Amino acid sequence: MKKIYMDHAGTTPMRKEVLEAMMPYMTERFGNASTIYSLGREAKMALEDSREKVANLIGAEPGEVFFTAGGTESDNWALRGIAEANKDMGNHIITSCIEHHAVLHTCQDLEKQGYRVTYLPVDRYGFVAPEHVKNSITDDTILVSIMHANNEIGTIEPIADIGKIIKRQKRKIYFHTDAVQTVGKIPVKVDELYVDLLSVSSHKIYGPKGIGALYIKKGTKIKPFITGGAQERQKRAGTENIPAIVGFGKACELIEAELEQQYEKLSRLRDRLIRGIMENIPFVHLNGHPTMRLPHNVNVCFEFIEGESLLLNLDMKDICASSGSACTSGSLEPSHVLLAIGLPHEIAHGSLRLTLGMDNTEEDVDFVLEILPGIVNKLREMSPLFAERKEMPKNV
Numbered sequence: 001m002k003k004i005y006m007d008h009a010g011t012t013p014m015r016k017e018v019l020e021a022m023m024p025y026m027t028e029r030f031g032n033a034s035t036i037y038s039l040g041r042e043a044k045m046a047l048e049d050s051r052e053k054v055a056n057l058i059g060a061e062p063g064e065v066f067f068t069a070g071g072t073e074s075d076n077w078a079l080r081g082i083a084e085a086n087k088d089m090g091n092h093i094i095t096s097c098i099e100h101h102a103v104l105h106t107c108q109d110l111e112k113q114g115y116r117v118t119y120l121p122v123d124r125y126g127f128v129a130p131e132h133v134k135n136s137i138t139d140d141t142i143l144v145s146i147m148h149a150n151n152e153i154g155t156i157e158p159i160a161d162i163g164k165i166i167k168r169q170k171r172k173i174y175f176h177t178d179a180v181q182t183v184g185k186i187p188v189k190v191d192e193l194y195v196d197l198l199s200v201s202s203h204k205i206y207g208p209k210g211i212g213a214l215y216i217k218k219g220t221k222i223k224p225f226i227t228g229g230a231q232e233r234q235k236r237a238g239t240e241n242i243p244a245i246v247g248f249g250k251a252c253e254l255i256e257a258e259l260e261q262q263y264e265k266l267s268r269l270r271d272r273l274i275r276g277i278m279e280n281i282p283f284v285h286l287n288g289h290p291t292m293r294l295p296h297n298v299n300v301c302f303e304f305i306e307g308e309s310l311l312l313n314l315d316m317k318d319i320c321a322s323s324g325s326a327c328t329s330g331s332l333e334p335s336h337v338l339l340a341i342g343l344p345h346e347i348a349h350g351s352l353r354l355t356l357g358m359d360n361t362e363e364d365v366d367f368v369l370e371i372l373p374g375i376v377n378k379l380r381e382m383s384p385l386f387a388e389r390k391e392m393p394k395n396v
């Protein structure tokens with residue numbers, strides 16, 4: 001049976017064209033981009049060509065794009081690099097409590113080093129209020145880091161509004177956004193978002209894993225992330241992974257040309273999936289905002305069941321999905337994002353995230369809609385809490 005892959009926020013399959021573009025750089029064009037003979041110059045040209053493709057996708061200058069080992073490294077660099085380079089200006093960082101762990105755990109580490117971090121709450125849809133950002137700024141604030149869209153519930157944050165507030169401050173405060181989930185899904189232009197730093201990851205846009213980029217606006221005071229050779233304009237040392245960089249560049253080029261068409265297709269499939277679930281299964285909550293959400297994201301909580309059991313049962317039907325509930329995240333606590341939007345523990349445990357991709361079809365969606373109610377029913381039949389339920393509330 002064909003696998004139905006609906007975990008594209010987790011990772012995406014690499015495109016054939018991307019692999020084809022990479023292949024020569026893994027074989028005959030193996031040169032080191034720092035060498036001066038033709039093999040090296042060829043690698044250097046491929047490197048700069050890819051930098052331009054990444055820059056085009058996010059509306060940056062190629063000189064403002066720095067290759068990293070992925071979204072996690074980009075987030076680490078943005079936070080640690082700004083904190084360290086600007087500590088003479090202050091020690092306060094503002095972020096939100098629904099960030100990816102690449103940001104949250106880095107902030108926690110910075111707290112241990114003496115920085116002060118404000119973790120802003122979100123409303124029930126997962127929105128960070130620009131007013132909250134404004135009211136949290138102090139004379140010591142050096143950095144604000146708010147994600148562009150949440151990887152679990154898909155809510156798209158008002159980044160441009162927050163960016164404008166930060167720019168209006170008298171002192172320089174840097175603004176970073178983790179755009180790992182938005183680049184290649186919705187238009188992302190650094191100028192329109194008023195950001196100084198922006199994180200991108202290749203494997204979320206059908207490129208290879210272990211490669212990403214950090215946009216660093218010209219004039220930003222940031223510490224190099226890795227010291228060593230002069231690569232990446234002396235900011236991120238180490239011989240460049242040319243095949244991965246070429247693949248990443250190709251993925252950016254392809255997705256840029258298809259952005260509008262993909263947006264239309266994915267949001268249509270997403271809405272069909274959400275409608276089908278909400279209309280056919282009782283005791284369901286839609287997580288995230290109904291419209292201000294990523295075009296490929298569906299996230300729901302089913303009362304009276306555990307997300308992991310649901311995933312295992314879907315896997316038996318060859319459907320790949322994800323859940324923000326306990327075991328999958330490696331902790332006993334349900335997802336910090338679902339708790340932050342105010343869901344009680346018992347409901348947060350029953351979460352299911354389905355994230356669509358370019359190969360998904362209406363038939364895939366209909367197959368999931370055919371299978372899901374039966375699995376949910378079966379699991380609820382085994383739940384003592386379901387047997388004790390009092391009334392049938394309306395879905396929200």
Ligand code: PLP
Binds near residue numbers: 203
């Ligand atoms: N930030 C967000 C919002 C993500 O969703 C992810 C990956 O899931 C990352 C950062 C980490 O990216 P990478 O897997 O490239 O390290």
